Amino acid sequence: MTAADSRARVVVDARVRQGWTRVRAAWFPILQASVAAAIAFAIARYAVGHPFPFFAPVCAWIALGFTTDRSVRRVAELAVGVAIGVALGDLLVHLIGNGAWQVAVVLFLAAIIARFIDRGQMLTTQAGVQALVIVGLPAISASGGPVGRWIDAAIGGAVALAVALLTPRDPRRHLRTLAHAAVEELAAMLRVLGRGLRSGSTADVQDALVRGRASQPALDEWSDTATNASELARVSPALRKYRDELAGLGGTAVLVDRAMRNARVLARRCRSAVDAQTHDMTTVADQVDATARATEELAAALGSGRDPERARSQLLAVSHALDPFELAARDWQVQSLVLLHRSLVVDLLEASGVSPSDARESLPEI
Template sequence: MRDWWREAVGRLRSDGTAVVELTAAAAVAWILAAVVIGHPDPFFAPTAALVVLGESRGRRLRQTVEILLAVAAAVLVAELLVYALGPGTGTVLLVLLLTTTPLVVAGARRALVVQAAVSAMYLVAVAAPNGTLMPFRFVDALIGGAVALAASQLMAARDPLAPLVAQARRSYADLADLLDEVNAALRACDEAAARAALGRAREVDDCVGRLQAAALATGETLRLGLRRRHLGRLAEVEATVRQLDYAARNVRVLARAGSTLTRRHTATPPELATAIDALTVAVRAAGEALATGVSGHDAERHAARADAAALEAVRIAARLLRSDPPLPLTMIVGQIRATAIDLLRGVGQDDVAVLDRVDDALGLAPA
């Protein structure tokens, strides 16, 4: 029970601000629609505010505006159809179809599409228009969406780099967690676990895409807030994201080779687990180097740790090549080398120097 309370308090500390922001946005939207404008039953004003604000996190401004317009358009279509056709089964089906389609086209997440469907059902079954063509609910949705848009920009302007810093840590943590899963499967020679890790590896591109989206959204926020002095850090992030993309692909190939190795029921040498452990440390340290660099803190300590751990992973993996290992194991060693190169380039090491240092750690003679 004590652990549960500790975790609950931790979640409240990390997400408590979001609760306050959502509540405040919904309340402001309700006041604007009900008190200032005087709309009857302004249900869709706070609803749209909550939905759009929830969707705006990590989104670019253009995408947020698209979501806002899609929500309002969906409400307008539903309101007009109910007014024209009246409540009924056919109206429900048509409203659901035409309400959710604009959101899918706008790239909304499934949670928003489901929320739009629920709102449409409410409009048909509970709050059908009472013989008036005045689109109160459409206006309410616009009000709520506008409040959410303003709130999202205010939140971003308060600490524009925070979402990017958090996403940088999360993206590298996802890659490190995948390496841990692959390593555990190899240690146990567990074919099922290796296949599961390979399945997750095929989805690891999402972590790169989220980091790219966060960098774009942060750039827009900095330009709107006239904080252009921070834009130089984004150029470094974009270069690092490219290297993270390469590293994610390398780890995916590593996971595939690991799956092949476990399918052959080949016992993996302990050096392999140690090498992957060191590579995992390098990934996490590289993520911290990026996050601290973006936030303006000293990133050199984390970059040095990533450098040392990546080269250590290569040195340990090099020992496995001395005993004529099977092909899947050789492929894993190759991917450890390639991932180490991408990590070192990602923390700002010189390209040519990285290749020489990594190949030296692998025991290759200089060109």
């Protein structure tokens, strides 16, 4: 297997793992949104009598989306945006017809009205998009008179709001899943790096670096979701009780992202040292393996919502041993790897709940 093939395999494996993580987190919200769209379609067709209730399932699907981030405000914002766009588009098509300049007029008015109603960006975006769809959609798809499509959109929005109100949600569950997956990516990278250092395999060290780079989407998703959940908890009374933990997970996401960046720097430097084949990397490999085990424990703790006490203890043990002059008394290049490892461990210690000052003080003085 060539180096390019190996890198491609590592990237594909990472994408597959991250894809399955997203599927596990999203399959139930997707099922809910799909069922809600079907219910909205059935109400509009069989209860209201519209033969082509296109906008009923569209509005329900857009408003609910496919994530667990379903605040009532967000769902209402999207539903109202769709309803405004459909109503305005229908009205203007009947008054001025459709064409190039009508598209500009419809988009402008829809956005102005939406901005007047609320500051939400999603409301404005959906109002414009749905008004544009109305202008471009053949009139044959309309049913129920001049306000039929607006009624369909209102039905879809009402069904989405009902689902959002009646569905119990705990935003911590999704965040914990994302946290576990992201931190496990870091642990897996460190395991591969430790194996490469121990065996002197440049390919393994390169695979670790590629794996670290490929893990960035998982870290970004965790960070973005944590930010959104924290902002939602500040304004939602129902979620206020989760505010501290959500904020903590958001802060941890930043620290783990920093740790991953330091791990990638360490892997790049390790690649040069392994290429030289003139350094004893056993002690560095031992410490990297120990850090990987502690990171696995941290991933498990974050995923279950428990205090990462064991991970803290393991990381402190690694930190106490990271003395570059003891681990590599006469090899300045290996000493430089230990110094890089110290930065990584400090980030992980902070992610496990140790204060920045205590994390730095746990390192041997140099």
